Amino acid sequence: MMRPRNGERVMRAVCIESFRPAAEVVVSEVATPEPGPGEVRVRIAYAGVNPVDWKICQGAMQAVFPHRFPLTLGWDASGVVDRVGPGVSRLQPGRRVMGYCRQYGTPVERGTYAEYICVPEDLLVPVPDGLSLKAAASLPLPFLTARQALIEAGGLKAGETVAIVGAAGGVGSLAVQIARLQGARVLAYSRPGSEAYLTALGADRVLGNLSLFDADALGGEQPDLIFDCIGGEALSAALERVRSGGRVVTITGEPDVRRADERGVRAERIVAKANRGHLEQLAELCERGQLQLPQIEAMPLEAVAEALGRSQRSAVRGKLVLEVAP
Numbered sequence: 001m002m003r004p005r006n007g008e009r010v011m012r013a014v015c016i017e018s019f020r021p022a023a024e025v026v027v028s029e030v031a032t033p034e035p036g037p038g039e040v041r042v043r044i045a046y047a048g049v050n051p052v053d054w055k056i057c058q059g060a061m062q063a064v065f066p067h068r069f070p071l072t073l074g075w076d077a078s079g080v081v082d083r084v085g086p087g088v089s090r091l092q093p094g095r096r097v098m099g100y101c102r103q104y105g106t107p108v109e110r111g112t113y114a115e116y117i118c119v120p121e122d123l124l125v126p127v128p129d130g131l132s133l134k135a136a137a138s139l140p141l142p143f144l145t146a147r148q149a150l151i152e153a154g155g156l157k158a159g160e161t162v163a164i165v166g167a168a169g170g171v172g173s174l175a176v177q178i179a180r181l182q183g184a185r186v187l188a189y190s191r192p193g194s195e196a197y198l199t200a201l202g203a204d205r206v207l208g209n210l211s212l213f214d215a216d217a218l219g220g221e222q223p224d225l226i227f228d229c230i231g232g233e234a235l236s237a238a239l240e241r242v243r244s245g246g247r248v249v250t251i252t253g254e255p256d257v258r259r260a261d262e263r264g265v266r267a268e269r270i271v272a273k274a275n276r277g278h279l280e281q282l283a284e285l286c287e288r289g290q291l292q293l294p295q296i297e298a299m300p301l302e303a304v305a306e307a308l309g310r311s312q313r314s315a316v317r318g319k320l321v322l323e324v325a326p
């Protein structure tokens with residue numbers, strides 16, 4: 001992200017120069033980016049708030065992603081194509097789009113907590129008619145994560161049983177639905193208060209997180225796959241509860257591979273990656289009304305510190321998005 005020079009067009013963005021607590025994050029003015037070859041500039045309407053944002057801010061993700069300062073926060077977004085660079089053929093100005101926009105590890109890493117972002121057009125798909133930009137911003141990163149964990153890494157097949165831990169969260173609630181669409185039996189683990197929500201999403205059984213630590217809680221049922229969205233002790237317990245020869249996929253923390261080997265379990269941590277085909281599937285599911293969307297709350301971009309703090313305290317029901325220019 002470039003600092004503005006004299007006379008340069010500026011935009012609002014949440015751009016940090018060093019690691020800091022989420023409570024200290026503010027909106028500042030930076031140079032508005034211009035699209036390069038193959039790039040599309042999007043005027044962002046809403047940006048998704050994901051736990052990775054406050055983790056990056058505090059420096060907790062350095063081992064997973066390379067960071068370069070100044071760094072604009074934000075991973076996914078919705079908006080309207082505003083300008084296109086040379087060689088862009090698929091998306092034209094005026095098109096409503098959504099996408100997983102961050103390209104970590106590239107020389108120009110841009111974030112979505114900003115009025116504009118320039119990204120290769122392949123990172124974006126059109127927002128289907130009937131899906132609001134507010135809802136569209138809440139979906140790309142959680143959907144890609146859930147799909148890639150269950151299908152690509154987890155190899156989930158029809159007729160198998162999958163347990164999803166942290167099922168009521170942004171990723172988990174989409175995972176429950178993707179697993180059902182895949183024809184799997186779904187065991188959803190959550191903290192109390194989400195039973196009705198998870199049943200409505202299609203979970204076959206809803207269990208409290210504590211029952212993950214109780215070998216008898218499943219009455220002899222053994223999941224073929226456990227998808228862990230919480231980490232820590234829950235990840236250790238998942239290695240014990242999955243059937244021998246089964247799979248554990250986590251998105252938060254490193255599994256104990258020694259224990260996994262002892263049990264004959266394949267355990268893997270994944271990091272979601274941009275994938276246009278997967279985003280197109282998301283758009284199709286939304287268009288056909290096959291995805292139940294979470295409750296979505298929008299907060300103004302200027303309230304970014306409060307939004308990140310709520311995500312960090314797990315004080316969000318459904319999904320939070322930042323309203324940039326609706």
Ligand SMILES: NC(=O)c1ccc[n+]([C@@H]2O[C@H](COP(=O)([O-])OP(=O)(O)OC[C@H]3O[C@@H](n4cnc5c(N)ncnc54)[C@H](OP(=O)(O)O)[C@@H]3O)[C@@H](O)[C@H]2O)c1
Nearest residue numbers: 051052145166168169170171190191251252270271272314
């Ligand atoms: N590797 C990747 O590519 C990737 C991608 C996306 C997310 N993630 C990570 O995956 C995790 C989940 O992401 P998300 O977007 O789903 O987050 P989220 O929307 O904040 O949901 C977190 C879920 O975890 C549960 N939870 C939170 N704290 C808990 C605790 N102390 N004990 C038990 N349950 C707890 C919550 O349960 P209740 O709702 O029942 O309270 C909620 O369902 C985050 O750590 C995030 O950073 C990783």
